[in-house]
Each structure stands twice: as structure tokens, then as C-alpha cells.
Amino acid sequence: MRKWLYIAVFTSGLTGLAVEMTASRLLGNYFGTSNLTWAAIIGLILIYLTAGYFLGGYWADRSPYPATFYKILAWGAFTIGLIPVASRPILRAAADAFDQLELGVLIGSFVVVMILFVIPVTLLGTASPFAIRLALSDSRQAGSVSGRIYAISTLGSFVGTFLPVLILIPLIGTYRTFLAIAGILLIVALAGLWANYGWKKVLPLVWMPIILALLAAFGVQGTSKNTAGLVYEKDSAYNYIQVLEVGDTRLLRLNDGQGVHSIYHPTEYYYNGPWEQVLVAPFFNPAPVSPAEIQSLVIVGLAAGTTARQAAQVFPNVQMEGIEIDPEIVAVGQKYFDMNMPNLHVTIQDGRWALENNPNRYQIISVDAYRPPYIPWHLTTQEFFAIVRDHLTDDGVMVINVGRSPQDRRLVEMLSSTILTVFPTVHVMDLPDSFNSILFASMQPTTSQNLIDNFSALEKTPETPRVLLQAMASTIAHLQPTPTNGTVFTDDWAPIEWITNDMIFDFFISGSAETLQ
Numbered sequence: 001m002r003k004w005l006y007i008a009v010f011t012s013g014l015t016g017l018a019v020e021m022t023a024s025r026l027l028g029n030y031f032g033t034s035n036l037t038w039a040a041i042i043g044l045i046l047i048y049l050t051a052g053y054f055l056g057g058y059w060a061d062r063s064p065y066p067a068t069f070y071k072i073l074a075w076g077a078f079t080i081g082l083i084p085v086a087s088r089p090i091l092r093a094a095a096d097a098f099d100q101l102e103l104g105v106l107i108g109s110f111v112v113v114m115i116l117f118v119i120p121v122t123l124l125g126t127a128s129p130f131a132i133r134l135a136l137s138d139s140r141q142a143g144s145v146s147g148r149i150y151a152i153s154t155l156g157s158f159v160g161t162f163l164p165v166l167i168l169i170p171l172i173g174t175y176r177t178f179l180a181i182a183g184i185l186l187i188v189a190l191a192g193l194w195a196n197y198g199w200k201k202v203l204p205l206v207w208m209p210i211i212l213a214l215l216a217a218f219g220v221q222g223t224s225k226n227t228a229g230l231v232y233e234k235d236s237a238y239n240y241i242q243v244l245e246v247g248d249t250r251l252l253r254l255n256d257g258q259g260v261h262s263i264y265h266p267t268e269y270y271y272n273g274p275w276e277q278v279l280v281a282p283f284f285n286p287a288p289v290s291p292a293e294i295q296s297l298v299i300v301g302l303a304a305g306t307t308a309r310q311a312a313q314v315f316p317n318v319q320m321e322g323i324e325i326d327p328e329i330v331a332v333g334q335k336y337f338d339m340n341m342p343n344l345h346v347t348i349q350d351g352r353w354a355l356e357n358n359p360n361r362y363q364i365i366s367v368d369a370y371r372p373p374y375i376p377w378h379l380t381t382q383e384f385f386a387i388v389r390d391h392l393t394d395d396g397v398m399v400i401n402v403g404r405s406p407q408d409r410r411l412v413e414m415l416s417s418t419i420l421t422v423f424p425t426v427h428v429m430d431l432p433d434s435f436n437s438i439l440f441a442s443m444q445p446t447t448s449q450n451l452i453d454n455f456s457a458l459e460k461t462p463e464t465p466r467v468l469l470q471a472m473a474s475t476i477a478h479l480q481p482t483p484t485n486g487t488v489f490t491d492d493w494a495p496i497e498w499i500t501n502d503m504i505f506d507f508f509i510s511g512s513a514e515t516l517q
Contacts, residue, residue, distance in 0.1 A: 004192040011188040012127035013156030029240040052125015060133035073189035076123030081182035081212040084175035236328035262304030264337040269467035275306040276471040277438045278366040281397035284446040287453035296362040300351035301369030305339030367400040377496040385422040398441040413486035428480045
């Protein structure tokens, strides 16, 4: 029955792309979301599909029967459902290895997990050539039949691109998304068998949906990672989110868990991180600057609101705008990080778009929208910094967090040089005990002496919040020369990913990762 053949082709196309998108989330949670991870996933899956195309054509010529076709899809679906259960112990070991920067274990884990995709993806690859063979009754229609099959399969792939990311992963999580995808394809395969041959052909395969149902109910219990202090985890449309509790402190970690995106303590506000450096920004202006003068702040990359809590503590009159692309992170911030300040307004949107379409001007603009290991390229260009400048007051200052390695400061140099094409002054400080530098760009020409003068004045004022003095002291102690000879990034050319990948590769090759343990 050709109707079921087309439905099966559509579903196999949907499943193929859905598996690829879900695989990227599955592996990204443990190995990061870098372009290297994406390239490995896409490349290997394409190889598996290539093998499937060859195998499907060969198989169809030797067994050109619908029963064979639907059984292949059924086994493909079933093996997809086994991936989350089979991969979990391997990926938990990989998470521990990532925390310890054990490169060999990480590579081994990645290879083993990708091997799990060989059988199901190869079987999916057989669908289109096999379907063409079944649908072709007249060789004179070979072109139109094959075109129709590939069109239906591609339409299914289109749906499969969005189904896991927008619906299934946020709703039921990564592991059960694999099971849901497998279940959809398995139902179609068994229905096709039933439509063509009756229930007797289906009966020997009934155990497959039963096992998948049991795996959905009992096979993926527990947390995705064995992280100490884990109090919450969730898959959103954008991130795998973890909240960890260490004593009285809570930490927000995303995806592979390399880096803390937000931190919370009920009574302490200084964390020796990038968040409190935002507080320092206005004090590069000529002294005296009073915390009470700061009335407006926008945070591009709000996360769970660490900077906003600190700013509310330091600037008594400030009104804050927080821009965050992931609504689930905002919900986590409100529940676990006390991000409930009445003077904070949250916008759920991409940072650049939201800022560009914001009619207001601010005294401080903070840019800290990392998706490790990358800073989004569109937040590093000359055109973006022009948008920032247009949204700053005359005494405004931008703060941006930039990554580096112990031996490689190219991103700092290039970002500084790019910003200097828009702003008159840039100040650089290296955040101690980290791979981060903080760049301050002021609307007016400023000097580091201004910061020192403001610190001296505020230090003598008893009501100055301690967290502000600590942040200013750290900035003064770790100021660096401002580089001016780097390449300028534009919207047309900003090779952030290439530079970052090169930095990571050199970092591991040099053995620096081993010295951190």
C-alpha cells in the first residue's frame, strides 16, 4: 500500500534529523557545544547514512518486499530507543572526566557513544533507496518516483529538525526524546506491516514497543550526571541546566558544566568572578562618583542574576534590565538564586536584537553572554559595539567578559582593538584564578587613575558596600596594558569559533590542562 510507504518515508526522514539534533544535545551536555562537537556528530552521521544508502539499494534488489522494508525500520527504531540507556554509564564517566580534564577518557567516551549510532542511523539510511525500489513499477517513472520519495523524506527531515528542540526535549528531556522518536517510527513500521500483511506479521515484533515503553518508564531514572550537590537539572530548548549546592552556596552550570554562570550566597556578595567587575565600570569616570548616581544598568546575558543582585546591593537607585535568551534559566534564577529584585525587568530575547530595539540609554551595559567555550560572534563586532555606544549615556561604560588561555591573548587583543574603533578608551583587567579578562570601554576618555581616585574616596566612606571595594581593589591590582594591534572584527568577518578552537587545541597540546589538576 503506497500510502503507508510514503508515511514511512516521511517518518524515517523525520527520525533521522530528530536523532541528529537530539544527539547534539545528548553529547553537548557532556562534551560541550563547540563547533568541534557539532562537526564530529554531523560528519559521522553522514558517514553512517552513506553506508545506509549503499546497503539499502543492495538489500532492496535482493528482497524487494514491503515486509523487509518495514522490519528494517522497526529494528532501526528499536535500536534508537536503546541509545539513551546504553550511553548513560559512558556519559556519566565522561562527565567526571570533563571535570578532571582527562582528555583521553573524554575522547574515548565520545568515540564509544558515537559507535552506538552506527546501527540505527545506517538502518535509517536504507529507507529512501528501499522505498524507491518498492514504489517503482515502471522504469519510465524512475525520475518522478525518486523525486517524490526524496521530497517526502526531506519534508520529514524539516519537521524532525524542530520537533525535538522546540517540543520534546524541553517537555520530556533528552533521554525520553530518543524513546519518543523511536516510538513514533516503530508505530509507523508496525502499522505498515499490519496494513500490508495483517497482524500475523506484526505479532513477532510486539515485544519491541513493550520494551521501549518499559525503558521510558523505568530505564532512565535518576539524574543525568553524578555531580555532587545536584539539587536541580532540566533540559531546556537552549541548554542542559544544573543547579548545585555547596554548603550555603548555589551554582548554575550549563551543558558540559565547564564554568559557573551564576552564583548565590544568602549573605555574601563577592565571589572573585566576572559578575562583580560590572560594579566597577562607572568608577573609571573622573572622581568623585557616588554609587547613588548610578540609576540604569542593562545586563546582556542575565543568567540567574548574580550581577543584578550585586548591583541592587551597591547602587541604591538603580533600575536594571536583564536580557536572557533562555526562559528556563530565568525561572531557575527566580527559584534558586533569589532573582526577585523589584527593580529588575527581564526580557527574554537574543541579546543583540533586544539591545538594538531598546529605546533606552544606560550608564552601564554588561555583556556576558557566553555559550562555552564561545562568546557569540555577533556580540564581538564593530557594528555591535556601535549599538552598545548608542545605548549608553554620555558618562556610560560597557563591560565585556572575554576568554583567553595562559599563553594566548588573541581574543583580548582583537576585542580591545575592535572596541577602540568605537570607544575612545578601553581598560583591561585579568580576572585572577581564571581564563577570563574583563574589558571596560568608556564613552569619555578615561584613565586608570580615575578608578584609583574613586577607590580612595569610597574607601573612606563608611556606607560603601564591601563588595564594591573588593571588586575595585581586584580590578586595580590586575589591570593590564591595553592592546591596540589586534584585528578588527566586523559583522562580515569575526572568526571567533576558529580562534577559540585553536586556543583550546593549543591549551591541551601544551599540557596546560594537566597542570591544573
